[in-house]
Amino acid sequence: MPVVLVHGARVSRTMWRPQVDALTRLGRPHLAIDLPGHGRRLEERFDVRRGLDAIDEAVEQVGGRAVLVGLSLGGYLGIAYAARHRDRVAGLVAAGCSTDPDTWLTGAWLRLARGIARLPDRGAWLNRTLVERALPEEGAAALAEGGFALDVMVDLLRTIREVRLLEDLARTRCPVWVVNGRWDHFRTQERRLVDSCPDGRLVTVRGATHLVNVVRPVGFTRVLLEALDELDELERAREGHEARHA
Numbered sequence: 001m002p003v004v005l006v007h008g009a010r011v012s013r014t015m016w017r018p019q020v021d022a023l024t025r026l027g028r029p030h031l032a033i034d035l036p037g038h039g040r041r042l043e044e045r046f047d048v049r050r051g052l053d054a055i056d057e058a059v060e061q062v063g064g065r066a067v068l069v070g071l072s073l074g075g076y077l078g079i080a081y082a083a084r085h086r087d088r089v090a091g092l093v094a095a096g097c098s099t100d101p102d103t104w105l106t107g108a109w110l111r112l113a114r115g116i117a118r119l120p121d122r123g124a125w126l127n128r129t130l131v132e133r134a135l136p137e138e139g140a141a142a143l144a145e146g147g148f149a150l151d152v153m154v155d156l157l158r159t160i161r162e163v164r165l166l167e168d169l170a171r172t173r174c175p176v177w178v179v180n181g182r183w184d185h186f187r188t189q190e191r192r193l194v195d196s197c198p199d200g201r202l203v204t205v206r207g208a209t210h211l212v213n214v215v216r217p218v219g220f221t222r223v224l225l226e227a228l229d230e231l232d233e234l235e236r237a238r239e240g241h242e243a244r245h246a
Contacts, residue, residue, distance in 0.1 A: 094179070178190055178201070
């Protein structure tokens, strides 16, 4: 089963370098994408619909059915996509997205983002400082490789409230792994997320913060590969059942 990897806000497909390296070594088909407004699509405007379209194009490109892996923004979009395209998602790993985006806090972040956008450097110094202080050297390099989308946050925060987190999870029909770093500030509702899923499980990566896949790449990759092993078994069982009843 191929894997589609969907990055977080302001970064790009290059944030998945540790996981792409592991999937490549194992011969697992995979595709790490850039969302509109990010990476190679920096000049495009972002909104939730365009983000879901980008995921749909990627799933089609890898064969029409895939495992979705998303972090933060990518996790929210992965949940929304899995709810709307249940026949195209074999499994979902949703990391760093365990807080409902439709709250007063999103409005506060939007006001902050508008203020940062008016700075002479549009927040470049602040972004660089946070990356250098919060991430290991290899993780910071992986993020920097694809560049940072400094201008996307206003559009992103204006539209992300369209994601109905718990409602969408309740509509999923695939296994869902809710994955968070132990010190992730977005894990405030993780138990509610898991309880909303028809088939959900919660995984906490010790020692990790929000960008769990680059802060603890080995731990996150282990979670991902274990999920893929389980999904492969389920897929073989499904195909065997269909063959017997053909």
